[in-house]
Amino acid sequence: MKESIPPNPQSNLCKGKRVVKHLEKIKQMDLQEEIIMDILSRLPVRSLLRFKCVSKFWMTLISQPYFTTKHFNHAKNNQSFQKMLLLNKEYSFHCSSLSSDQLFEDIQRLDRPCSGELWGWKIHCCYDGLAIIGVRNYPDNDFILLLWNLSTRESVVLPNPKFSQEVTCTWGLGYDSTSDDYKILKINGKERNEVLALKSSFWRKLDNHPTGDNCALSDMDYLAFRHGALDCLDTSSNMGCLAFVHGAFHWIDSLLNHSMVMFSISNEVYGEIPLPEGLDLVFDIMHSKQGVSVLGGMLCVYSTRIHHREYTFKLWVMNEYGVKESWNQLFTIESTDLYSITPKYMFSDGEVLLRCSQLRRSGSVFKTSNESSGVWPQSDSECIQDGFVYTESLISPKLLTWY
């Protein structure tokens, strides 16, 4: 049993006086850099933007890419950093925090990026706290594509795709770890699939999926409307976006009956993921629809079917990516008026946030899967069209695109 002799016994004897002085210094000392960084990485983005003014050191600390990554790694697993972006009828944006007891908290109006004579705002897709937004210019009606960080409100204009941004195309944004770059995929079928790697400055046309129809039919409201199945169409209604998870984009294709298409972001190759047993794809546009999404980091598939004026919504989650047997049907919702339901987010307790469209009413309503209310406070003039859940992040669109 050794008596305690700390390492370097000799130096300790000599340093006796120095130890005392050192202690006094610690009391006055600032907290070490690593502790400050730990504390800061737990703060909401807005606080961090304000705290850039504290000192030059804090400004540098908060602005460095290493800190952005550290902060985001903490935020993405933390429910208090998840927020909702809501688009309403007049194309105005709101953001709010998500909480499972009262759904939306602390609702704030959000200024649109680069205002001016712009209209027809549409959120194409959202990932890592970044949104891809399409907007039109007045009076030329030119399309403008924007990359927008919803937490820092920084935005950049992206190059326009080769093929025009029609209503029927579907978008996805994902991160490619191989090239350390974000890529945007735009699916439009008919030889018009294209991809933009943010570090490059141009869109590249892609080959079609070999057997598929190449139309991402995530949401068929538009087609249903065209065929008279819907009384009205919210012009900015969500056409769905490509589900990005496990390094690939996913969507349902009308020509593939038992699987969904997947497109790997790094090697840009098409593949297929089997659909659950018990899901038969239906493409008759009378309110039957299906789609792919991501919940709690897992691929999920949902469908709405109509039978004798009753709508049945089903949701499956793939517990083990790529394994057909791991599809698990989470729940079913039956109603007489919810003709379009899209899952948006899974809370840590397993409850699912759903966006619902009702017959004879425009706009959307948000519900949770256990039927508790917590609906967006609606008045007739402010109808919510759609919403996206995003994670707070400091990721800078300007740093991702150098042009």
Add this chain to the structure above:
Amino acid sequence: MASSSKTEQKKMLILKSSEEEEFEIEESIAVQSGTIKNMVEDDFTLIPLPNVDTETLIKIIKYMKKHGEKTKSNEKDIEEFDKEFVKKSFTELKELVLAANYLHITSLIDLLCQAFADRIKNKSVKAIREIFGIPNDFTPEEEAEVYEQHKWAHEEGKEHIDHSAY
């Protein structure tokens, strides 16, 4: 005369604060500190902690004792303890986090950093400088420039900003 006693004699350690005060503590509890664990592996039983004063050491021992008796059933109890534990002044919290960092007690570092974050997130820039003892090294023009870059963050909802340094 082999008799195995039912209660094993638990191995004890002595922790010595910077003010030379000594505290006895079970080894199994003390090794929640990575630093102490390393010294125990090198066979030390008297552990001098010249970086930790008596007051702070007492609090840390209290934390380790409580977390040393963690079981599946008393999770709520420990949560309550943690909540109360961080109800301290910023000065005390600073001492604690410096000591926890030196002692490598991960759960305590997490608890303290989160407590700091929760308490400072709505503070004003001036209050932050006071709490952390940070001098303002911006010129007025420089600070105005940084302020302008994220003006909305400062202006929107500024009624919620807390100016106190406590």
